[in-house]
Amino acid sequence: MSVYIDPAVATSLRGFEMPEKLGFGSVMAPVMFRAVCQDGCWSSGELVPYAPLSLDPAAKVLHYAQSCFEGMKAYRTPERGISLFRPERNAARLAHSAERLCMPPVPEALFMEGVRTVTAYCANLVPATSGESLYLRPFLIGTQADLTVSASTSYEFYVIASPSEAYHAGNMRVWVEREDSRAAVGGTGDAKVGGNYAASLLSIARLKKRGYDQSLWLNPGNRQTVDELSGMNFFTVMGGELHTPALNGSILEGVTRDSVIDLARDLGFTVHERAIDIDELLRQVADGTCEEAFACGTAAIISSISVFGDGGESYAVAKAPGLVAERLRQALLDIQEGRGEDRFGWMHPIEPISVD
Amino acid sequence: MSVYIDPAVATSLRGFEMPEKLGFGSVMAPVMFRAVCQDGCWSSGELVPYAPLSLDPAAKVLHYAQSCFEGMKAYRTPERGISLFRPERNAARLAHSAERLCMPPVPEALFMEGVRTVTAYCANLVPATSGESLYLRPFLIGTQADLTVSASTSYEFYVIASPSEAYHAGNMRVWVEREDSRAAVGGTGDAKVGGNYAASLLSIARLKKRGYDQSLWLNPGNRQTVDELSGMNFFTVMGGELHTPALNGSILEGVTRDSVIDLARDLGFTVHERAIDIDELLRQVADGTCEEAFACGTAAIISSISVFGDGGESYAVAKAPGLVAERLRQALLDIQEGRGEDRFGWMHPIEPISVD
Numbered sequence: 001m002s003v004y005i006d007p008a009v010a011t012s013l014r015g016f017e018m019p020e021k022l023g024f025g026s027v028m029a030p031v032m033f034r035a036v037c038q039d040g041c042w043s044s045g046e047l048v049p050y051a052p053l054s055l056d057p058a059a060k061v062l063h064y065a066q067s068c069f070e071g072m073k074a075y076r077t078p079e080r081g082i083s084l085f086r087p088e089r090n091a092a093r094l095a096h097s098a099e100r101l102c103m104p105p106v107p108e109a110l111f112m113e114g115v116r117t118v119t120a121y122c123a124n125l126v127p128a129t130s131g132e133s134l135y136l137r138p139f140l141i142g143t144q145a146d147l148t149v150s151a152s153t154s155y156e157f158y159v160i161a162s163p164s165e166a167y168h169a170g171n172m173r174v175w176v177e178r179e180d181s182r183a184a185v186g187g188t189g190d191a192k193v194g195g196n197y198a199a200s201l202l203s204i205a206r207l208k209k210r211g212y213d214q215s216l217w218l219n220p221g222n223r224q225t226v227d228e229l230s231g232m233n234f235f236t237v238m239g240g241e242l243h244t245p246a247l248n249g250s251i252l253e254g255v256t257r258d259s260v261i262d263l264a265r266d267l268g269f270t271v272h273e274r275a276i277d278i279d280e281l282l283r284q285v286a287d288g289t290c291e292e293a294f295a296c297g298t299a300a301i302i303s304s305i306s307v308f309g310d311g312g313e314s315y316a317v318a319k320a321p322g323l324v325a326e327r328l329r330q331a332l333l334d335i336q337e338g339r340g341e342d343r344f345g346w347m348h349p350i351e352p353i354s355v356d
Numbered sequence: 357m358s359v360y361i362d363p364a365v366a367t368s369l370r371g372f373e374m375p376e377k378l379g380f381g382s383v384m385a386p387v388m389f390r391a392v393c394q395d396g397c398w399s400s401g402e403l404v405p406y407a408p409l410s411l412d413p414a415a416k417v418l419h420y421a422q423s424c425f426e427g428m429k430a431y432r433t434p435e436r437g438i439s440l441f442r443p444e445r446n447a448a449r450l451a452h453s454a455e456r457l458c459m460p461p462v463p464e465a466l467f468m469e470g471v472r473t474v475t476a477y478c479a480n481l482v483p484a485t486s487g488e489s490l491y492l493r494p495f496l497i498g499t500q501a502d503l504t505v506s507a508s509t510s511y512e513f514y515v516i517a518s519p520s521e522a523y524h525a526g527n528m529r530v531w532v533e534r535e536d537s538r539a540a541v542g543g544t545g546d547a548k549v550g551g552n553y554a555a556s557l558l559s560i561a562r563l564k565k566r567g568y569d570q571s572l573w574l575n576p577g578n579r580q581t582v583d584e585l586s587g588m589n590f591f592t593v594m595g596g597e598l599h600t601p602a603l604n605g606s607i608l609e610g611v612t613r614d615s616v617i618d619l620a621r622d623l624g625f626t627v628h629e630r631a632i633d634i635d636e637l638l639r640q641v642a643d644g645t646c647e648e649a650f651a652c653g654t655a656a657i658i659s660s661i662s663v664f665g666d667g668g669e670s671y672a673v674a675k676a677p678g679l680v681a682e683r684l685r686q687a688l689l690d691i692q693e694g695r696g697e698d699r700f701g702w703m704h705p706i707e708p709i710s711v712d
């Protein structure tokens with residue numbers, strides 16, 4: 001495959017001015033990667049100026065949410081230049097998400113070409129401050145114009161990018177969501193698909209009114225064990241050991257979760273992947289057995305949890321931010337930002353391409 | 357409110373040629389209604405030529421499935437001209453769906469203006485053959501360009517239309533879906549939102565390979581009682597009485613379901629709204645206690661079910677199509693198509709507007 005580079009890309013990149021304040025996911029890079037799939041056949045990819053999509057009003061994505069996406073980051077490292085973090089994991093997860101919604105998986109080579117091309121051309125937009133990065137958003141949507149409930153025959157794959165600050169500040173107040181579910185047993189919880197996020201918005205709106213930051217989702221089957229947060233996986237520290245919910249079909253398999261587990265074991269921690277009963281956990285928070293709790297994800301990296309709210313009660317975590325979370329966060333960021341040795345082979349270097 | 361009519365609408369309508377073969381939801385009427393909502397304030401509506409939407413690649417609807425929709429029909433009646441069927445129910449349901457996804461409900465007056473305007477201008481496109489109609493698809497999408505998981509600040513409301521045949525022929529073979537769920541308890545099952553339909557596509561693809569037409573969804577909480585089909589509610593006839601799953605939070609409250617219940621009671625039938633255990637039902641189908649089964653919805657009206665498939669077994673329904681389903685279908689169509697008296701006040705007449 002060879003990427004077509006639209007000649008207007010150079011002008012777009014040269015005309016782009018980086019704003020003072022980045023925020024998260026709101027400043028968009030001026031180029032995007034695009035490929036289309038018709039009846040199962042993928043076109044080659046192209047890099048074009050960032051511009052509105054033209055979608056038929058009857059496009060499947062608008063009515064039946066046939067869409068899935070990824071979130072990943074390119075980091076600027078002082079020694080090793082620009083690098084992506086474990087991009088092949090995102091390629092595999094997007095393929096899994098696509099299959100759950102009867103969409104054609106984006107071939108790994110095309111996915112990698114997309115994220116590599118966008119990162120290479122946007123090298124100047126990768127921020128250098130620690131915690132900041134170029135957030136990449138690959139996504140796949142069903143575009144066929146047809147109102148029957150059936151899989152689309154045509155798809156578009158995009159990679160857009162956003163120079164971003166870190167997503168969360170830490171010391172989050174999480175709310176134990178006992179009523180709503182983000183995804184069903186036998187649903188789409190282990191896929192990164194739009195519907196899960198739409199279903200979570202109402203809970204977030206409610207808990208914000210109560211002074212909380214994030215929903216803590218329970219397993220929709222038993223409504224008793226912890227699954228995850230809306231965009232992050234969940235960990236606790238007890239007796240110096242790490243505990244995280246085992247993957248059960250309704251939890252998204254986070255790349256950060258996986259990396260934290262590897263890193264923690266490498267640092268000598270014991271890590272338990274198991275069912276975590278919410279009532280037992282709240283007791284352990286209350287009596288201090290649970291020393292730390294944190295959430296992790298690409299956007300937030302590692303964010304400590306300071307308070308659990310449940311109905312009328314709130315439970316303060318003994319240490320927030322805790323030392324274990326801080327140590328893991330630092331170890332992970334050291335690898336991602338190139339200060340530490342890349343001893344797991346996680347970093348995927350990108351050669352910048354200049355348009356000047 | 358007053359609708360702005362784009363001058364190009366007349367040209368679009370005059371240039372439109374009705375194809376020989378309609379199908380369902382694939383021929384699109386050449387005009388659409390549009391209104392936008394910014395920070396909670398609705399614009400007035402406009403009727404414009406049907407044309408691609410321009411959406412930012414970071415629009416919330418594309419990533420987080422912030423979208424909901426309705427399906428309703430305009431019928432041509434010999435005596436009473438063009439009429440919509442119970443449109444205020446669709447207005448209310450769209451508002452409910454919107455609230456579930458933290459979207460601003462479309463005000464009833466704006467919704468009614470949208471469906472009335474599209475129907476009035478498309479009066480010539482309402483087919484006259486029994487079973488055919490102008491299918492209307494109001495929908496609401498979150499359009500803000502921003503990659504954080506949060507509710508959009510801007511929305512667009514559209515009404516598009518499609519001259520259509522009836523959706524299903526009847527004698528459907530339904531597959532008891534024991535693994536996947538379309539929506540969670542505490543999820544979005546009682547809202548008409550894209551994510552539910554995306555989640556259902558894989559089941560449909562699997563059962564088609566086994567020679568079935570539709571998934572029969574079980575309740576995601578108990579996985580033991582019947583909820584509904586992917587786009588239709590479920591009924592059985594036993595001992596001459598009707599049974600349908602009681603609304604339980606994961607079932608969409610169908611306008612047709614509600615109308616069938618009213619119509620059946622009016623015709624002297626007893627109707628039970630209750631939990632229907634799937635294993636008991638399959639035994640009753642096998643021994644003939646369950647005489648008929650059918651599904652109902654706007655698109656399909658009433659469609660009989662001839663076979664239930666479950667794992668390795670299949671269960672043929674005694675009467676398919678059954679007399680009760682046929683009688684209800686005819687009574688409903690007689691009202692919708694103006695042959696029978698509109699004794700429930702369900703029909704909402706529309707004055708055609710000509711552009712010639």
Ligand SMILES: Cc1ncc(COP(=O)(O)O)c(C=O)c1O
Nearest residue numbers: 231232233252254255256297298
């Ligand atoms: C629901 C959910 N859980 C967990 C995560 C964390 O996954 P990752 O570490 O791959 O970013 C995400 C995404 O970021 C998510 O959306």
Ligand SMILES: Cc1ncc(COP(=O)(O)O)c(C=O)c1O
Nearest residue numbers: 587588589608610611612653654
């Ligand atoms: C999931 C689901 N159930 C039931 C129905 C039937 O509802 P209505 O009779 O209002 O069309 C629909 C929509 O048509 C649906 O999508």
